[in-house]
Amino acid sequence: MDSSPTPDLVALAQSVAAPQHGPRPLPLFLGILWRETAHDPDLRRRAFVGLRRYQEAQRPSAPPPAPAIAQVGQARLLRYGVDNERSPVIFVPSLINPPQVLDLAQHSSMLRHMAAAGHDAMLVDWGAPSRQNADMDLSGHVTDRLIPLIATLPRPPILVGYCLGGTLSLAAAMLRTVAGLATIAAPWQFDGFATSDRAEIATLWQEAKPVCERLGYMPMEVLQSGFWAMDPARTIRKYAAFADMADGSDAARAFMAVEDWANAGPPLTYAAARELFEQLYAANASGQGMWTVGxxxxxxxALTCPTLSIRSTTDRIVPAAAAPDLAEDWRFPLGHVGMIVSGRARETLWTPLSQWLCSHGG
Incomplete structure (x- = not known):
């Protein structure tokens, strides 16, 4: 089959380049779509239909924002619960993509679930870095943002770090007294990633580094392209599946909410990107015991507080083998994002985690 674009399909691709919503960067997504559907015209058609539908769909109102109780630089601490004289619980998201994955929708929010369960739940919003933050590396996000936010609280919190937020939370727990630590799909043992994925990420950084250095940051679109490269077939299939979902269904709303989150987010500072890709991914400094912060x-x-490592057995973003080994270990057959926002997340993760927090004073 000739996989070169026909004029009709080129026109269709151009027609879905709407500015309001869409995968970013759209040209790269369309290139992946074309390549992955070269021998499946029906999948190609459905993927384009799903993409157009995603771009044009009306979005429900976002949940009301939680109030900020502290701010350090661009980073804010948002409070969802109320002071109940137990240990506050700080949820620390990744620096990649917005923190709203933990508060995705009114009825799909881990933070609001935790607050309703009685926890004094809080969320770190890292904010968007400025050009002046180019030299702030991962370590700086811990010492100059996360720890000062923790210091504003009247008593030591329990930290719950998601994805790269778990990696940063581990470092914060080494430098500041905390009542407990839980990580969710946190990368730590970088030799636990597939060799092909590490090679793909190394190539991505090598190609992007000169431009990122000049900009002072790594655009979100570069990071997104790396995620797509790990599983391009799934990237296309999920848009084809969206084409078949009923309007207004829970599945359709969930798809849009997750994709809007995945296609948004501030850039990563240049220094943080360099530390992430060169020291952690390439050198496995954390897994080798060579990563220093402050x-x-x-x-x-070496941590003496209660610790829990939560990992997914079906995660392509952070494989189970890459998560840290802590005092307790939970494994779930849910994906990297699914363990946070899927229909099974409440019973599989949210409720057991709430019980674990309660058992340790949170």
Missing amino acids: GTGVDPA
Whole structure:
């Protein structure tokens, strides 16, 4: 089959380049779509239909924002619960993509679930870095943002870090007294990633580094392209599946909410990107016990507070083998995002995690 674009399909591709919503960067997404559907015209058609539908769909109102109780630089601490004289619980999201995945929709919000369960639940919103933050690396996000936010609280919190937020939370727990620590799909043992994925990420950084250095940051679109490269077939199939979902269904609303989140977000500072890709992904500094933050080596085995590592057995973004080994270990057959927002997340993760927090004073 000739896989070169026909004039009709080129016109269709151009017609879905609407500005309001869409995968970013759209040209790269369309290239992946074309390549992955070269031998499946029906999948190609359905994927284009799903893309157009996603771009044009009306979005429900976002949940009301939680109030900020502290701010350090661009980072804010948002409060969902109320002071109940138990340990506050700070949820620390990744620096990649917005923190709203933990508060995705009114009825699909881990933070609001935790607040309703009685926890004094809080969320770190890292904010958008400015050009002046180009030299703030991952370590700086811990020492100059996360720890000062923790210091505003009247008592030590329990930290719950998601994805890269879990990695940063491990470092914060080494430098500041906390009442407990839980990580969710946190990358730590970077040799636990597939060799092909690490090679793909290394190539991505090598190609993007000169431009990122000049800009002072890594655009979100570069990071998104790396995620797509890990599983391009799934990237296309999910849009084809969206074409078949009923209007207004829970599945359709969930798809749009997750995709809007995945296609949004501020850039990563240049120094943070360099540390992430060169020290962690390439050198596995954390897994080798060589990662230092604030002059202190980060060693999960040295933590004396209660610790819990939650990992997914079906995660392509952070494989189970890449998560840290902590005092307790939970494994779930849900994906990287599914364990946070899927229909099964409440019973599979939210409720057991709430019980674990309660058992440790949160």
